[in-house]
Amino acid sequence: MRHLRLFVTVAEDLHFSRAAERLGMAQPPLSQAVRRLEKELGAELFDRSQRSIRLTAAGVVLLDEARELLAREDRLRTLARRAGDGALGTLRAGVPPDTTAAVLSALLAACAERSPGLSVDLQEVTTEEQLRLLASGGLDVGLVHHPVDTTELRLGPAVSLDLGVVLPRTSPLARLPAVTLGELSGHDLVLFPRAHAPGRYDRILAACRAAGFTPGRLRHASNPEFLLALVTAGHGVAFDQGPVARKEPRVAWRPLAGRPLTQRISGAWPAGRTAHPAARHFAELAADVLSRDHAALQRPEPDHDHGRGCGRGRGHGDGDGDGDGHGHGHGHGHGNGNGNGNGNRPPDEIPRPWSVVYG
Numbered sequence: 001m002r003h004l005r006l007f008v009t010v011a012e013d014l015h016f017s018r019a020a021e022r023l024g025m026a027q028p029p030l031s032q033a034v035r036r037l038e039k040e041l042g043a044e045l046f047d048r049s050q051r052s053i054r055l056t057a058a059g060v061v062l063l064d065e066a067r068e069l070l071a072r073e074d075r076l077r078t079l080a081r082r083a084g085d086g087a088l089g090t091l092r093a094g095v096p097p098d099t100t101a102a103v104l105s106a107l108l109a110a111c112a113e114r115s116p117g118l119s120v121d122l123q124e125v126t127t128e129e130q131l132r133l134l135a136s137g138g139l140d141v142g143l144v145h146h147p148v149d150t151t152e153l154r155l156g157p158a159v160s161l162d163l164g165v166v167l168p169r170t171s172p173l174a175r176l177p178a179v180t181l182g183e184l185s186g187h188d189l190v191l192f193p194r195a196h197a198p199g200r201y202d203r204i205l206a207a208c209r210a211a212g213f214t215p216g217r218l219r220h221a222s223n224p225e226f227l228l229a230l231v232t233a234g235h236g237v238a239f240d241q242g243p244v245a246r247k248e249p250r251v252a253w254r255p256l257a258g259r260p261l262t263q264r265i266s267g268a269w270p271a272g273r274t275a276h277p278a279a280r281h282f283a284e285l286a287a288d289v290l291s292r293d294h295a296a297l298q299r300p301e302p303d304h305d306h307g308r309g310c311g312r313g314r315g316h317g318d319g320d321g322d323g324d325g326h327g328h329g330h331g332h333g334h335g336n337g338n339g340n341g342n343g344n345r346p347p348d349e350i351p352r353p354w355s356v357v358y359g
Contacts, residue, residue, distance in 0.1 A: 001073055003037040004066045006030060007045060011063045014053055091118055091278045094125040094133065094142035096265070097222060098192070100243045103293050110285045118278055126196035134268060140276035143286055146264040147199035154275065156267035156283025159290040163261040164253050166231050166238040166245045174252035181211035181260055188236030189215035190227050200263070204239065207260050242297045265290065 010019040010030070020027040038045050045059035055063065091111075095104065104122065111120050125133065130142035134153065146158065165184065167174045173183060189208070194201040208215065219236050221227035227238050228248040238244075239261055245253035267283020269275050 001070065003033055003040075004070060006033050007037055008063065008066050008070065010034060010046070010053075011055055011059060014055075016053070089118060089278075090121055091276055091282060092121045092123065092138070092140045093282055094123050094130040094139045096127060096143060096145060097124050097196070098224065098244075099124075099143070100293070102243070103289055106289045106293065107286055110289055111282065114281065114285065115278065120282070127200070128195060128197060130268070134270055137270075141267055141269040141279035141282050143265055143283075144268045145197040145200040146266065147203065148197075148268070150268070152271050153268045154271050154280070156269075156280060157287040158264050158266040159287050159294070161241050161263045161265065161290070161294050162255070162259050163239040163263055164242060164255045166228075166240050167252050167254060168231060168234055169250045169252050171237075171252070174254065176254060178257040179254045180257045181208055181213045184208075184213045184237055186216065187213075188217040188219060190219045190221050190230045190236040190238040193220045193222060196222070204261060211260060241294065 006019075006023065009023055010016060013019045013022065016027050016031055020030045023030065034045065041058070041062070043058040044056050045062060046053045047056050095107075108120060108122070111118065123139070125139070125142065127142075127144045127148060130139060130144055131148060131153075133139040134142055165173075165179050167179075173179050176183075191201065191204065205215075215236070217236070219230055221230060221238075224244045224247070227240075228244060228251060230236055231238050232248060232250045239256075240253065241263070242253050245251050267279070267286050269279035269283065
């Protein structure tokens with residue numbers, strides 16, 4: 001390719017001295033390089049019989065071909081450089097089954113914005129299976145729940161996510177602003193299968209026992225919908241960040257007092273030179289997306305009490321008793337109804353600003 005570049009420069013200038021000056025080299029080595037190219041091709045490329053040189057028929061044909069070859073080489077170098085930086089190709093990435101649609105969507109959007117030419121092949125895989133695939137070359141990067149064996153792995157930034165408890169909406173504990181692990185004593189527990197993430201599974205149960213909560217029975221659910229169904233049916237409580245509970249109005253999510261259960265997750269990829277160049281970037285993007293998603297979950301929920309009154313209303317209807325304020329203070333019964341903002345909701349179901357109630 002070097003000899004072709006030299007030839008193209010001389011062919012464009014039709015002057016060896018000017019071409020040598022453009023190339024930043026002496027004229028004799030340039031002339032020798034062109035001679036060697038002509039010898040290799042078995043054809044003269046320049047007519048040197050006159051004072052000024054000109055291309056031969058073979059030179060004219062070679063010039064067009066050489067320009068195309070050199071342009072293709074430049075493209076190949078650019079593609080190789082971008083692929084080496086992780087901007088091209090396919091990245092096989094594993095994500096835990098409990099990853100929400102919002103997180104997946106935001107993560108894919110972030111990857112597309114950073115590296116439009118990179119195709120991300122997302123696979124729903126448990127932490128334990130991700131570790132096996134990372135070791136065997138079946139995955140380039142994964143999002144794993146800690147604790148894990150990090151031997152021969154590189155880890156990205158870890159994100160800590162506080163877990164709360166998912167309760168049946170009718171549970172007395174749902175009336176509390178926060179629940180301690182000890183207050184869950186006597187309940188069954190719905191948990192992901194241990195095979196998904198053994199280290200995380202054991203740590204959760206150890207924290208429960210240390211706080212005085214030994215589940216009467218352990219039930220396992222891989223699918224969030226199945227988990228919600230079990231909780232709704234009264235077959236146990238579950239631990240979650242909050243998004244799962246939003247899917248079902250018959251359950252309530254409460255934070256755990258003292259933050260005893262913290263879920264840590266980070267990107268992981270194989271150590272060594274064979275690691276995908278985009279693995280680290282994916283791990284960093286995932287940490288950012290997870291952090292922003294968790295911060296959004298901590299914002300106070302909008303007030304779901306649609307019966308909030310705004311003053312006193314005059315009672316309408318028959319019968320005695322105090323008016324029950326509703327809407328703009330209209331009560332039922334006669335006398336002056338106090339619009340207290342609670343509508344017809346029983347007092348023990350009034351949403352508190354520091355808790356999340358669905359339904």
